[in-house]
Amino acid sequence: MKKIFSIVLTFLTIFHVLIPTRQMYALEPPKETELYAKSAVLMDGDSGRVLYAKNGEEAMANASTTKILTCILTLENCDLNSEVTVSSYAASQPKVRLGMREGQQFRLKDLLYGLMLESFNDCAVAIAEHIAGDTRGFAVMMNNKAKEIGCKDSYFITPNGLDATDENGFHHTTATDLALIMRYCISQSPVAEEFLTVTRAASHSFTDLQGKKSYHCNNHNAFLQMMEGALSGKTGFTGNAGYCYIGALKRGDRTYIVALLACGWPNNKTYKWADTKKLMNYGIENFIKKRLADYPIDERYLQPMKTEGGQGDTIGGDVFMPVEVLDGEGTEELLVKNGEEITISYDVVGHLAAPVEQGAVVGRIRYQLGDEVLKECRVVAAKNIEKIDFAWCLLRVRELLWL
Numbered sequence: 075m076k077k078i079f080s081i082v083l084t085f086l087t088i089f090h091v092l093i094p095t096r097q098m099y100a101l102e103p104p105k106e107t108e109l110y111a112k113s114a115v116l117m118d119g120d121s122g123r124v125l126y127a128k129n130g131e132e133a134m135a136n137a138s139t140t141k142i143l144t145c146i147l148t149l150e151n152c153d154l155n156s157e158v159t160v161s162s163y164a165a166s167q168p169k170v171r172l173g174m175r176e177g178q179q180f181r182l183k184d185l186l187y188g189l190m191l192e193s194f195n196d197c198a199v200a201i202a203e204h205i206a207g208d209t210r211g212f213a214v215m216m217n218n219k220a221k222e223i224g225c226k227d228s229y230f231i232t233p234n235g236l237d238a239t240d241e242n243g244f245h246h247t248t249a250t251d252l253a254l255i256m257r258y259c260i261s262q263s264p265v266a267e268e269f270l271t272v273t274r275a276a277s278h279s280f281t282d283l284q285g286k287k288s289y290h291c292n293n294h295n296a297f298l299q300m301m302e303g304a305l306s307g308k309t310g311f312t313g314n315a316g317y318c319y320i321g322a323l324k325r326g327d328r329t330y331i332v333a334l335l336a337c338g339w340p341n342n343k344t345y346k347w348a349d350t351k352k353l354m355n356y357g358i359e360n361f362i363k364k365r366l367a368d369y370p371i372d373e374r375y376l377q378p379m380k381t382e383g384g385q386g387d388t389i390g391g392d393v394f395m396p397v398e399v400l401d402g403e404g405t406e407e408l409l410v411k412n413g414e415e416i417t418i419s420y421d422v423v424g425h426l427a428a429p430v431e432q433g434a435v436v437g438r439i440r441y442q443l444g445d446e447v448l449k450e451c452r453v454v455a456a457k458n459i460e461k462i463d464f465a466w467c468l469l470r471v472r473e474l475l476w477l
Contacts (some may be wrong), residue, residue, distance in 0.1 A: 104352055108145060110345035112336035115249035116353040119257050119322055119329030121408035123359055130250045132225050134335045137310030138193045139252055139320045140235030142259050143216055145190055148201055149265040154183035157283060165198040183242040184280035190273050191291040198234035206289040209233055223258045225251035237314045256320050256331050260306055270324040273306040274298065297321045297350060323354055328409060330357045361409040364416055366441050366449060375420045379436065384428035384459040389470045395426055396456040397436060406450025417442050422453055428461040
């Protein structure tokens with residue numbers, strides 16, 4: 075019996091280890107003290123919903139993570155085969171740099187790879203000047219794009235993310251804004267695929283247009299090899315900003331974005347990878363995709379509404395207003411934490427009083443996650459119903475007399 079018991083116990087132990095339940099691996103949200111970054115955000119890359127934040131709205135310097143915005147503006151506004159002539163200002167940029175010289179010419183595409191794989195500061199300035207004439211004009215484009223994307227507290231001065239201050243403030247963003255910019259780059263921009271192609275490239279070799287000098291770039295985004303499904307990312311560092319990172323990952327139908335600001339200073343270069351993996355794993359283990367279409371509206375709230383005093387076909391008969399639902403703005407699908415449930419609330423009037431115009435709002439239907447409204451749809455009158463008046467009554471009486 076002891077031998078049989080020992081075999082059973084061993085089997086159960088192996089089964090328990092090799093086939094864990096989801097609950098065993100479910101992770102609690104990281105405590106703020108468990109993250110190295112002073113500011114961090116985990117975002118649903120599809121809906122833009124913030125799943126976790128630590129000081130996510132705090133304005134902070136963001137170093138070379140700025141270059142994802144420079145890259146997407148380049149892809150959206152330029153022919154990558156166009157020729158770029160290097161200015162003295164571009165050639166004077168500090169390390170890290172390609173080492174270009176004034177008057178040297180390059181293909182724009184090659185400088186874009188230098189920008190994103192090696193984070194070359196001189197490439198950023200040469201690109202900005204090529205697109206907008208100078209870096210000040212390019213900064214206007216950057217800030218306009220950030221507002222278009224939905225950023226709330228970002229201000230860009232340099233195309234490379236080097237620390238800078240002017241009369242309007244300092245070069246900065248927030249972890250939430252940075253995550254929104256990455257979301258735009260990987261999925262919402264019309265050139266998202268081109269962005270992914272550039273930022274996922276392992277290496278790139280090229281020469282200047284004169285063919286006098288050869289260059290080779292290697293991708294320094296180590297996260298691409300750290301986790302299955304890694305999509306894109308960009309590192310950054312300045313003495314003021316510290317180590318920064320913005321990265322994206324896709325698992326099945328779920329997309330996650332992690333933004334980290336001030337994630338350590340030398341000699342703590344690897345802190346950003348630890349924080350990124352911790353937040354990504356928290357998202358992967360705890361959130362599932364939900365679609366609002368899987369939550370049907372209760373038809374009881376969409377029945378024709380009795381309309382008091384409305385003109386109908388006969389005197390004294392009840393009049394009913396048909397209604398329809400207008401699809402509202404909001405997300406159609408999102409990541410929801412295990413155990414959370416999407417609910418639908420109804421605020422629809424019970425009856426109406428004539429006159430009622432077609433399109434008049436008679437109710438609202440809200441999809442909610444707790445107190446957060448995900449989407450709101452309007453319930454509207456589907457036709458006009460006039461109020462009973464003397465002329466209508468006279469017409470009905472004449473119809474009865476003619477019968």
